[in-house]
Amino acid sequence: IRQPDGRISHHVELKQDMSERKRAAEEIHRLAHFDPLTSLPNRSMLIERLTGLQARHQRSAESLNALLLLDLDRFTTFNDARGSEMGDRLLCAVALRLSECLGGQDLLVRVAADEFGIVLHGLSADAAAAGRRALVFAQQVAQALAQLHASTGIPLYRQGGDDQPLKGMGRAGTALHRAKHGGGARAAFFEQGMGEVAAQRFHLERDLRHAIGAQELRLYVQPQVDGRGEFTGGEAL
Numbered sequence: 001i002r003q004p005d006g007r008i009s010h011h012v013e014l015k016q017d018m019s020e021r022k023r024a025a026e027e028i029h030r031l032a033h034f035d036p037l038t039s040l041p042n043r044s045m046l047i048e049r050l051t052g053l054q055a056r057h058q059r060s061a062e063s064l065n066a067l068l069l070l071d072l073d074r075f076t077t078f079n080d081a082r083g084s085e086m087g088d089r090l091l092c093a094v095a096l097r098l099s100e101c102l103g104g105q106d107l108l109v110r111v112a113a114d115e116f117g118i119v120l121h122g123l124s125a126d127a128a129a130a131g132r133r134a135l136v137f138a139q140q141v142a143q144a145l146a147q148l149h150a151s152t153g154i155p156l157y158r159q160g161g162d163d164q165p166l167k168g169m170g171r172a173g174t175a176l177h178r179a180k181h182g183g184g185a186r187a188a189f190f191e192q193g194m195g196e197v198a199a200q201r202f203h204l205e206r207d208l209r210h211a212i213g214a215q216e217l218r219l220y221v222q223p224q225v226d227g228r229g230e231f232t233g234g235e236a237l
Contacts (some may be wrong), residue, residue, distance in 0.1 A: 035110040037088055038095040046109040046117050050165035052155065053119075064130035065157040068118040068138060069172035073149040073184040075114040081189075090148075097144045101137070117172070119157075129154055131189060137188040151179040155190035 004117035035042045053065055072094065072129040079087035091114060098108050098116060107119040120137060131154075138152050153175030157168055171190040179188035 017019050038092055038110050040095050041109040043111050047165045049107050049119055050168055051119055061124040063125045064127060066120040066123055066134040066157055067157050067168055067172050069176045070116045070150050071176055072114040101140050121128055127156060135187060149185040151176060152187040153179055153219045155185055
């Protein structure tokens with residue numbers, strides 16, 4: 001503050017405490033990117049990591065990566081029998097055991113419910129060698145969760161420019177379904193034909209539902225007519 005003669009007589013400071021705003025921003029980021037139960041990264045973080053792998057592959061050819069999608073067998077039965085609190089404790093214990101299996105660059109996320117995702121980096125440029133390393137890791141995970149039994153779907157992951165992260169997650173889901181269909185407590189690799197078979201099965205089931213629905217209309221509706229032969233309504237058989 002200057003006096004009439006130009007001399008500075010006082011200074012005025014305006015201060016604002018940013019701590020609360022900073023804490024709020026950090027909490028928003030945590031809720032958007034991390035699972036509140038296990039504190040693991042969530043599905044959005046997995047998509048970000050896979051997107052990063054895609055960008056790196058576009059710049060230069062690199063070793064194959066792997067995406068493991070793991071699901072606990074019969075978790076719903078355990079949760080119903082022991083209660084949701086015990087189910088949450090089990091999921092936290094699984095998260096801890098899985099984190100102990102990771103390498104320095106690997107990523108573990110909780111995708112949803114009892115489903116976890118693991119990204120393994122830089123396995124090998126050779127598909128066969130990368131597959132063996134991914135399988136060895138899956139066996140280590142199975143040993144860590146020996147008493148729980150889990151199924152794992154594994155696609156090898158070297159994305160091209162037209163291969164989006166959600167497609168890689170879809171391949172992992174297809175492989176996981178194959179592992180569960182085989183009896184559970186096992187790992188299954190995604191094969192190129194598996195996606196085509198899944199698409200064919202989807203279209204076949206959709207066509208069958210439509211055909212059955214049309215057949216039910218023909219079988220279960222009997223037209224009613226009056227004495228003059230005019231239509232008066234329908235009656236379900």
